[in-house]
Amino acid sequence: MNWQQAIKDYQDYLKIERGLSQNSILNYSMDIQKLVSYLDEQSLDEKPIEIDRETVQQFIYDIAKIVNPRTQARIISGLKGFFNYLVFEDYRENNPMDLIETPKIGRKLPDTLSEKEINRLIAAIDLSKPEGERNRAILETLYGCGLRVSELINLKLSDLYFDEDFIKVTGKGNKQRFVPISNVNQKYITIYWKEVRVHLPIKKEHEDFVFLNRRGKQLTRAMIFTIVKGLAEAIGLDKNISPHTFRHSFATHLLENGADLRAIQQMLGHESITTTEVYMHVDRKHLTQVLQEFHPRKQQER
Template identity: 85%
Template sequence: MNWQQAIKDYQNYLKIERGLSKNSITSYSLDLQKMVRYFDDHEVKVSPIRVDMETVQQFVHDVAKTVNPRSQARIISGLKGFFNYLVFEDYRNDNPMDLIETPKIGRKLPDTLSVDEINALILAIDLSKPEGERNRAILETLYGCGLRVSELLNLKLSDLYFDEDFIKVTGKGNKQRFVPISDVNKKYINIYQYEVRVHLPIMKEHQDFLFLNRRGKQLTRAMVFTITKRLAEKIGLKKNISPHTFRHSFATHLLENGADLRAIQQMLGHESITTTEVYMHVNRSHLAKVLNQYHPRK
């Protein structure tokens, strides 16, 4: 078995057995290809079945000089998963990554936007252009429903259950969940859908996707990132934001206004409550208010 065949088989395993998204599979594959290129550059002639701990450790040691601890941790985790797969499939008897330690990185609290900043971004949208109504509906949905950008892009007309005040969201691993949607959010989606989208030359295979580009095709991740970046520049926002920032803000604002953490977990589609807690960028003054309001000896 050579490296390229092993990587291809691993990609199929991640897709079919693990149900990972295309983006996750691509990320794992890029790190594996980085290791293969390293072996080629250093004339290391060894197969994925025969490579030993010392050889892999040298790669990890050298790559650690060029990337930050968080990237190191991701690469090590990805390599461990790859070799665990080879052990699982009986190609190997051991995992050469078992004794390689992951650097301690701590938890990075995500950036969030204030309500005023979100309002300023939405107000900065040029509604005189056809894509303006679409962009407003996109930001309202990212923030109003706490969606990942991939979930937003894959949102379909058939996923809109406005009479029941819910939308159906397809998240990681193709897991589906129902997320409540507000009247304000429904209003702007309806404006886009019935006043702008109906006039697009929609491609047949993209007819059910809600958010489209002007050529009638499904939007790309890059386009949504560009929309948010340009709006941030337009209002002079100094924070480094992305579409995911609206998801962080959604969760944070709900928590600060008294929402139950378990309810937020369900809306975000997290399997573990621990993951949800990382999104909660709560300042000390808010915690003090909670203590003063709810503790019996306040």
């Protein structure tokens, strides 16, 4: 078995067995390809079923010199998963990554926007242009429902349950969840849907996607990034933001206003509460307020 065949089989496994998105599969594949490139550079002819611990250790040691600890940790994790797959399929008896430690990294706190900054971004949208109503509905949905960009571009008209105030979202691993949607958010989607989208030359197989480009096709991830970056430049926002920033802001603002962490976890579609707990570190002032309001000894006499 050569490297390219092993990677192809692993990609099929990640897609069929694990149900991962194409984007996630591509990222895993790129990390394995880094190891393959290293072997080529070192003129090492070691196949995936025979590569030993010393070789992968040297690879990790060398790559640590050129990437940050977070990237290094991701590569180690990706390679461990790949070799675990080979062990599972009986191609190997052991995982050469087993004794390789992942570098300790601090949990990166997500960037957020204030409500005022979000309002400024939305106000900067030119509603005189045909795509203006669409872009307003996009930003309102990213912030109002806390969606990932992949979830937004794959949102379908058949996923809108406005009578019940919910939308059905397909997240990582094709896992579906219902997310509540506010009346304001529904209003802006409906305006775009009924007044703008109906006039587009919608292409076959794109009829059910909510957000379309001018040619009547599903929007791309890159287009959403372009919209957000353009608005940030338009208002002179001194922050490096992306569509994901609206998701972080959604969670942070809910927490700051007293929402239950478990409820936020469900809305975000996090498998583990640990992932959601990162938002507990965003605003420590909020935690102090919670203690003062709810702890039984908040008003102890001195």
